[in-house]
Amino acid sequence: MLLRDNRLLRSLFVAPALLALAAPLPAGAQVRDPLYAAARASGQVGEQPNGYLGFVTAPSPDLRKAIEDINIKRRAVYADKAGTAGATVEEYALTSGCLLIAHTAPGEKYKAPDGTWQTRGAGAPLRDPRCP
Amino acid sequence: MTRPRPTFPARPVPSLIRSGRALAALALTPVLGGCITVKAPDKPIVIELNVTIKQEVIYRLAGDAAQTIDKNAEIF
Numbered sequence: 684m685l686l687r688d689n690r691l692l693r694s695l696f697v698a699p700a701l702l703a704l705a706a707p708l709p710a711g712a713q714v715r716d717p718l719y720a721a722a723r724a725s726g727q728v729g730e731q732p733n734g735y736l737g738f739v740t741a742p743s744p745d746l747r748k749a750i751e752d753i754n755i756k757r758r759a760v761y762a763d764k765a766g767t768a769g770a771t772v773e774e775y776a777l778t779s780g781c782l783l784i785a786h787t788a789p790g791e792k793y794k795a796p797d798g799t800w801q802t803r804g805a806g807a808p809l810r811d812p813r814c815p
Numbered sequence: 816m817t818r819p820r821p822t823f824p825a826r827p828v829p830s831l832i833r834s835g836r837a838l839a840a841l842a843l844t845p846v847l848g849g850c851i852t853v854k855a856p857d858k859p860i861v862i863e864l865n866v867t868i869k870q871e872v873i874y875r876l877a878g879d880a881a882q883t884i885d886k887n888a889e890i891f
Binding site for chain 2: 714715716753756757760764768770774775777778779781782783786813814815
């Protein structure tokens with residue numbers, strides 16, 4: 684009973700806060716882990732051409748764990764889908780990296796083909812010439 | 816009484832001729848030395864097509880990957 688009340692209370696408190704957070708963020712951001720979403724928005728992590736997230740600055744242990752978890756999940760998804768599509772994990776991940784860098788919102792970080800971290804501006808990002 | 820100076824050397828200077836031949840030989844040497852010898856390689860020739868194949872693969876996978884990203888938004 685007490686536990687249920689606690690959950691109810693928390694959901695009452697958290698839901699509006701999440702909605703408020705979601706409003707100014709790009710589509711998809713509302714389903715991200717808050718730690719990841721905040722790190723992404725503040726430029727601590729960015730998208731890499733290889734299809735995985737990378738650290739722009741040295742992360743806290745919690746953030747490192749959260750991002751590494753996401754990368755492990757990404758790899759599992761890439762591996763699954765690559766198998767179906769008759770491609771290698773790397774090919775599928777690289778294709779996803781092209782798209783993910785293209786989808787970065789202005790202000791977010793991404794890694795250019797030369798290996799430098801860039802802040803996404805209003806224009807097109809610097810991507811691998813093979814990207815569609 | 817002065818003897819007229821010969822306008823040409825009284826006798827040819829053999830060393831000049833010899834050095835001329837030597838020069839000709841020298842001029843030929845780099846030509847011969849610059850010949851490119853083509854030898855069949857020991858290993859089979861591998862033509863690197865990785866880049867073009869990859870681009871084709873990326874174009875083929877792009878639609879599928881876009882759907883995957885949308886369906887798994889929490890990790891992207």
